[in-house]
Amino acid sequence: MKKKVFFITGTSTDVGKTVISAAFMHYLLKNKIDAVYFKPVQTGGHDIDLNAVNSLLNYEISHISSCAQYENPLAPDQAAFLERKTEIQISDINLAIKNSNHSVIVIEGAGGLLVPLNEAGETWLDFIKQIDCETILVSQDILGMINHTSLTLDRLKIEGQKPQLVIINQYKNTLNLKSLQSRYNNQTFKTLPNIENFNVEIWNQISFELFSTLNIENIDKEETLQDLDHQYIWHPYTQHKNSKQPLVAVKAKDSTLEFNDGRKMIDG
Numbered sequence: 001m002k003k004k005v006f007f008i009t010g011t012s013t014d015v016g017k018t019v020i021s022a023a024f025m026h027y028l029l030k031n032k033i034d035a036v037y038f039k040p041v042q043t044g045g046h047d048i049d050l051n052a053v054n055s056l057l058n059y060e061i062s063h064i065s066s067c068a069q070y071e072n073p074l075a076p077d078q079a080a081f082l083e084r085k086t087e088i089q090i091s092d093i094n095l096a097i098k099n100s101n102h103s104v105i106v107i108e109g110a111g112g113l114l115v116p117l118n119e120a121g122e123t124w125l126d127f128i129k130q131i132d133c134e135t136i137l138v139s140q141d142i143l144g145m146i147n148h149t150s151l152t153l154d155r156l157k158i159e160g161q162k163p164q165l166v167i168i169n170q171y172k173n174t175l176n177l178k179s180l181q182s183r184y185n186n187q188t189f190k191t192l193p194n195i196e197n198f199n200v201e202i203w204n205q206i207s208f209e210l211f212s213t214l215n216i217e218n219i220d221k222e223e224t225l226q227d228l229d230h231q232y233i234w235h236p237y238t239q240h241k242n243s244k245q246p247l248v249a250v251k252a253k254d255s256t257l258e259f260n261d262g263r264k265m266i267d268g
Helices: 017-030 048-057 076-083 090-099 124-130 145-158 176-183 200-211 225-232
Strands: 004-010 035-038 041-043 068-070 104-112 133-140 165-169 189-192 249-253 256-259 264-266
Touching (some): 004 017, 004 124, 017 035, 017 104, 017 165, 017 189, 017 200, 041 076, 068 076, 090 124, 133 145, 145 165, 145 176, 165 200, 176 189, 189 200
Parallel strands (some): 004 104, 004 133, 035 104, 133 165, 165 189
Antiparallel strands (some): 249 256, 256 264
């Protein structure tokens, strides 16, 4: 099985890569794609971005364990040096990808494209040049974003790379988008406004708006529990042809059941 790898990078840190990663995972899973989330190196605490994705979606996603984690919110090479821990290598990331049996791997980078990963100076740019992946660039609609986004796009172009999407997070209807579109007229731009509270309906809407133009038709789709139920289980007291899909419980605590769409129900 050929894996498809998507790499989500940003023009800087804290521009919204984690929110976009959550939205993309939701889109893939909703379309029955066997997808897994991977944060190769985490700085600033243990699994904070993975936990943020799970919290945003209100359900737990499959993930590949990080190759390295550091407490200090710094570039990976600096954090490893200060904490006297082993540095992450691109070869570590490639091995984790190779060992995964998922159809799609959604990788969230740390910081921007040229953040040094180790003392040897390896960067995310070196990583994406080594593997067959599709890149999604995340920017934020703030002062200076035209320069930051242009610098990243121009460097990618020099290296023969072009993002599948450029997503402007916390979009405020500024003229920044128009300026970028006029300069990069063959680049696909998407926008995401600031959203305070997420729910299933909002995730369905924004994930479709952001990612429906991506070609995922040729990606292997997984058989869900609902598919298997429909194929093999007889529900003698249910009109089989017109019945709704059964609910899939993913977690239970005391009398509360939690389903894979984020809803909860009290088991009476």
